[in-house]
Amino acid sequence: MKTNLWLGDEAIAQAAIDAGISGVFAYPGTPSTEITEYIQQSAEAQERGIRARWSCNEKTAMEAALGMSFAGKRAVVCMKHVGLNVASDAFINSAITGANGGLVVVAADDPSMHSSQNEQDSRFYGSFAQIPFFEPSSQQEAYDIVLAAFDVSERHGVPILVRLTTRMAHSRADVVRRVDRPREQKPVKFPSDSRRFVLLPAIARRNYAELLGKTRNFEEESEHSAFNVLEEGGDHSVGIIACGIAANYVREVYGSKIPHPMFRLVQYPLPRRRLAKLMQACKAVIVFEDGYPLVEELLRGVGGAPCAVKGRLDGTLPRAGELDPHNVARALGLVSQPAVEAPPEIVPRPPMLCPGCPHANMFDYLREAIAGSPGARVFSDIGCYTLGALPPYEAINSCVDMGASITMAKGAAEAGVHPAIAVIGDSTFTHSGITGLLDVVEDRTAVTVIISDNLTTGMTGGQNSPATGRLEQICAGLGVEPTHLHIIEPLPSNHQSNVALLKRELEYKGPSVIISRRPCIQTGKRSG
Amino acid sequence: MTAQTSQDIIIAGVGGQGILTICAIIGGAALNHGLHVKQSEVHGMAVRGGAVVSHLRLSSGSIASDLIPLGAAHIILSMEPMEALRYLPYARRDAVLVTNRNPVRTVAAYPDEKLIEARLKEWPHHVLLDAEKMARQAGTVRAVNSVILGAASAFLMIPEADMRSYLERFFERKGRDVVDKNLAAFDMGRVMAK
Numbered sequence: 001m002k003t004n005l006w007l008g009d010e011a012i013a014q015a016a017i018d019a020g021i022s023g024v025f026a027y028p029g030t031p032s033t034e035i036t037e038y039i040q041q042s043a044e045a046q047e048r049g050i051r052a053r054w055s056c057n058e059k060t061a062m063e064a065a066l067g068m069s070f071a072g073k074r075a076v077v078c079m080k081h082v083g084l085n086v087a088s089d090a091f092i093n094s095a096i097t098g099a100n101g102g103l104v105v106v107a108a109d110d111p112s113m114h115s116s117q118n119e120q121d122s123r124f125y126g127s128f129a130q131i132p133f134f135e136p137s138s139q140q141e142a143y144d145i146v147l148a149a150f151d152v153s154e155r156h157g158v159p160i161l162v163r164l165t166t167r168m169a170h171s172r173a174d175v176v177r178r179v180d181r182p183r184e185q186k187p188v189k190f191p192s193d194s195r196r197f198v199l200l201p202a203i204a205r206r207n208y209a210e211l212l213g214k215t216r217n218f219e220e221e222s223e224h225s226a227f228n229v230l231e232e233g234g235d236h237s238v239g240i241i242a243c244g245i246a247a248n249y250v251r252e253v254y255g256s257k258i259p260h261p262m263f264r265l266v267q268y269p270l271p272r273r274r275l276a277k278l279m280q281a282c283k284a285v286i287v288f289e290d291g292y293p294l295v296e297e298l299l300r301g302v303g304g305a306p307c308a309v310k311g312r313l314d315g316t317l318p319r320a321g322e323l324d325p326h327n328v329a330r331a332l333g334l335v336s337q338p339a340v341e342a343p344p345e346i347v348p349r350p351p352m353l354c355p356g357c358p359h360a361n362m363f364d365y366l367r368e369a370i371a372g373s374p375g376a377r378v379f380s381d382i383g384c385y386t387l388g389a390l391p392p393y394e395a396i397n398s399c400v401d402m403g404a405s406i407t408m409a410k411g412a413a414e415a416g417v418h419p420a421i422a423v424i425g426d427s428t429f430t431h432s433g434i435t436g437l438l439d440v441v442e443d444r445t446a447v448t449v450i451i452s453d454n455l456t457t458g459m460t461g462g463q464n465s466p467a468t469g470r471l472e473q474i475c476a477g478l479g480v481e482p483t484h485l486h487i488i489e490p491l492p493s494n495h496q497s498n499v500a501l502l503k504r505e506l507e508y509k510g511p512s513v514i515i516s517r518r519p520c521i522q523t524g525k526r527s528g
Numbered sequence: 529m530t531a532q533t534s535q536d537i538i539i540a541g542v543g544g545q546g547i548l549t550i551c552a553i554i555g556g557a558a559l560n561h562g563l564h565v566k567q568s569e570v571h572g573m574a575v576r577g578g579a580v581v582s583h584l585r586l587s588s589g590s591i592a593s594d595l596i597p598l599g600a601a602h603i604i605l606s607m608e609p610m611e612a613l614r615y616l617p618y619a620r621r622d623a624v625l626v627t628n629r630n631p632v633r634t635v636a637a638y639p640d641e642k643l644i645e646a647r648l649k650e651w652p653h654h655v656l657l658d659a660e661k662m663a664r665q666a667g668t669v670r671a672v673n674s675v676i677l678g679a680a681s682a683f684l685m686i687p688e689a690d691m692r693s694y695l696e697r698f699f700e701r702k703g704r705d706v707v708d709k710n711l712a713a714f715d716m717g718r719v720m721a722k
Binding site for chain 1: 542543544551555556559564565566567568569570571572575576577578579591592593594595596597598599610611613614615616617618619620621634635636637638639640643644647
């Protein structure tokens, strides 16, 4: 079979196509974006009519995928870790309704926060929903797991969570495709129990009892899973428990032969019997896991067990940040150090807005407009414009979660902050800003909202932004007064008039929206 | 060098300089040559003009880690001189350092260029290229990546012919003219590395 050099994301995408999905549902987010992009560009997916357009946010994506599963077809839904927070209401409840057609949720975590605001660990969501979940240890395994996961989902009638990390999502490796062509898509077939998806308390209680009854099956499957592998090793002074890609680092630092027994943990819930057996045979175990110490905490329990449990909680490994060959080697007592240090002259090179970026002009106007208002505060959001926090702009005071700019500005305004300004991108506005603006309009709060509209989802590489061309209609429809709804073009030549307009609106003691609109310099370059 | 059974390569530069293109060409050529490949990339926020690094590992056997351990890289390949130095902790003492010498000065306090150049020349085995000038001579300033690739090819465990043919395939859909200019740039880089 042909070998492919695939990103973990691409291996997952091809596996989903090969498993016979009828749709992928997603909102872009690093490091998960390439899964959906791969399916969008796949000729096989196009031939088969697999739906693959971007959703407004992770919640709408998750719900649409659940609808497809309800109809008996297979669906995959992809997001970054914080996207699962947005989708969590639908996600948690999808475990209670259960899945009809195979339903796989892929959450890509970002330990070390390469491109995120936290390093939360999506495995906790798997535990929280009480469903089976997987964390692949290689790109090939990512392919194999996703190919199998739809069957697992249908067998148990529950959604399956697959957790990735940035290193798995964004590393390429040789991957063999297991099938020649994608499996046939499923026909429409409604759930045999017509009330299963109606979560009225009486039905939900019954469904929940069923889910709890299944957890024993999930555990048994983990105990016997071919993905969970114990590799024998003679030296039982330490046992190694390696979750996901951690096994690769252990193998790397020992070279050819690992002297200790190593349990590769890929499928959850925890295979307790097999881990207990390892712990009985070893004086201590070290748990290597990216993200939070989920397994380590479960194994520690309370009180002193004969087998010591080491990992992130006792300082054997750093408490935060991703694993790498260096910290894994140190944890195993092996030497790891650079041959040379980097010269001291080197300065950091943080990311920055591109030359000619429309956000940059908008920040120039804003800085000038608030220069005489020491009480002004700027609440911003997630996107390229978050870089407005860094020099030379230093123009924003917050960035928390998708859509928080408008609602935080609202709360601050209600606390007496004036002017309270929200800066949000067009795609983020569609993702989670619209309902916040409705709150502002409803309460007639004195908030100035700047929608920095570059007509794309820029940060993740220029995906379609669903409100392109109708932002002003949306704002007007929400009830923003026409006299306080403006569109400006962020060009240096419009500097004076745009600053003047901004100043006028900042004085207004009610809701106002300024749409600052010019295409992203990157997507403009590509299409031009 | 062809007797070597594995090679670890750090590929560095500034977001937007085409680091992923270089990775894709070396990785693709290596795969065609029958080698195992692992290649860790950077996407997302960092590519907006920030420091970008890719770990590329080639081997005749299986490869464990996606990341190269400290002090293990055989080659440091960089599109920018300061960025080449940033990743020296990953280099073996006998590593080859191949870098473009044209600085990208879009940071607040870029260090003295002469000092950077001196540091690069302190490295025992270095190849410094004025890749922009060479690419222009080859016909297009957009072929800077191919100059660097050509220079790197002198040290890679992939035969030159495989590299050239993969480069050709990579640029094929952009037309013969683009292919020829990139091959010319590749050859100029390779000559400089000898």
